[in-house]
Amino acid sequence: xxxxxxxxxxxxxxxxxxxxxxxxxxxxxxxxxxxxxxxxxxxxxxxxxxxxxxxxxxxxxxxxxxxxxxxxxxxxxxxxxxxxxxxxxxxxxxxxxxxxxxxxxxxxxx
Amino acid sequence: xxxxxxxxxxxxxxxxxxxxxxxxxxxxxxxxxxxxxxxxxxxxxxxxxxxxxxxxxxxxxxxxxxxxxxxxxxxxxxxxxxxxxxxxxxxxxxxxxxxxxxxxxxxxxxxxxxxxxxxx
Numbered sequence: 246x247x248x249x250x251x252x253x254x255x256x257x258x259x260x261x262x263x264x265x266x267x268x269x270x271x272x273x274x275x276x277x278x279x280x281x282x283x284x285x286x287x288x289x290x291x292x293x294x295x296x297x298x299x300x301x302x303x304x305x306x307x308x309x310x311x312x313x314x315x316x317x318x319x320x321x322x323x324x325x326x327x328x329x330x331x332x333x334x335x336x337x338x339x340x341x342x343x344x345x346x347x348x349x350x351x352x353x354x355x
Numbered sequence: 356x357x358x359x360x361x362x363x364x365x366x367x368x369x370x371x372x373x374x375x376x377x378x379x380x381x382x383x384x385x386x387x388x389x390x391x392x393x394x395x396x397x398x399x400x401x402x403x404x405x406x407x408x409x410x411x412x413x414x415x416x417x418x419x420x421x422x423x424x425x426x427x428x429x430x431x432x433x434x435x436x437x438x439x440x441x442x443x444x445x446x447x448x449x450x451x452x453x454x455x456x457x458x459x460x461x462x463x464x465x466x467x468x469x470x471x472x473x474x475x
Contacts, residue, residue: 253396277462288361288448288466289399333398337461342389342414345398 248272251334251346260355264321268334268346271315275336275344278310280319283331283348292332293319324353357383359451361467368439369475376434376470378449384429385451389464390422393446405432406454439474446471 251268258264266280277296281289293308295301295317301308307320317336321328331348358381368374378388386407391399403419405411405426413419423435432451436443450464 279462281466286446286469286471288359288468290466294462339459339462341461342401342404343399343461343464347396347398 248344249334249336249346252349253347255350255352257352257354258324260324260326260353262324262353264319264324264328264351264353266319266321266332266334266349266351268317268336269315270317270336270344272336272338272344273312273315274338276339277337278308278317279335279343280306280308281333281335281345283333285330289333326353326355328353357381357451357465359385359449359465359467361447361449361470363470364468365471365473367473367475370440371438373435373437374439374472376436376447376449376472378432378434378451378467380430380451380465383451383465385432386429386454386457387452388426388432389450389452390424390432390434391448391450393448393469399448402434436472439472441474444472444474 249270280293283289295310298310298312305322309318329352331350333348334346335343337343360379362377390402393399402417403411403413411424426432448469450466452464
């Protein structure tokens with residue numbers, strides 16, 4: 246079992262839809278959870294950062310962490326064509342290197 | 356967030372030659388820098404961690420004599436791919452952060468825009 250599992254998609258949604266992206270993980274020691282957005286041929290850009298369990302909201306983006314289920318989610322409300330990108334989850338214990346998911350490719354169709 | 360740049364953004368080289376990629380932190384002191392490799396439709400794979408003034412720590416399976424890392428200052432790290440082969444063609448991304456002893460090195464990384472290497 247890989248440490249971090251993420252469905253690679255692709256995921257295609259109409260403009261304005263709510264998007265749900267998810268990752269599962271196996272290492273219960275992970276404490277810090279991140280979501281990165283990566284446009285084609287660009288480096289990752291940090292979107293959301295969560296410590297331990299709970300929810301965090303920033304504009305149209307909401308990150309959820311459920312440590313009991315080892316499951317994290319990113320929700321995008323009112324999705325826009327400019328949200329079309331690959332979304333990577335990543336996590337760390339704080340003392341070990343980031344472990345990334347494979348990324349989910351999202352297309353928002355106008 | 357902090358700004359990290361990479362140069363070049365894209366390079367093509369012949370098999371057997373060496374290529375140097377620079378990673379710079381533009382507005383902060385990067386005690387720790389990380390080098391990743393990303394193949395198409397794959398995730399980022401950590402290659403090595405470097406601390407300013409120290410030798411880099413390489414991940415298992417990464418040849419340190421092939422991928423030379425130098426982190427001589429708090430704003431610059433370089434990755435040199437020596438005797439490049441077509442299978443080294445990939446997207447190389449660096450990230451920078453505070454020192455490992457800060458306890459924040461892994462969860463406060465800022466990524467560069469990446470360098471696409473194509474070896475013919």
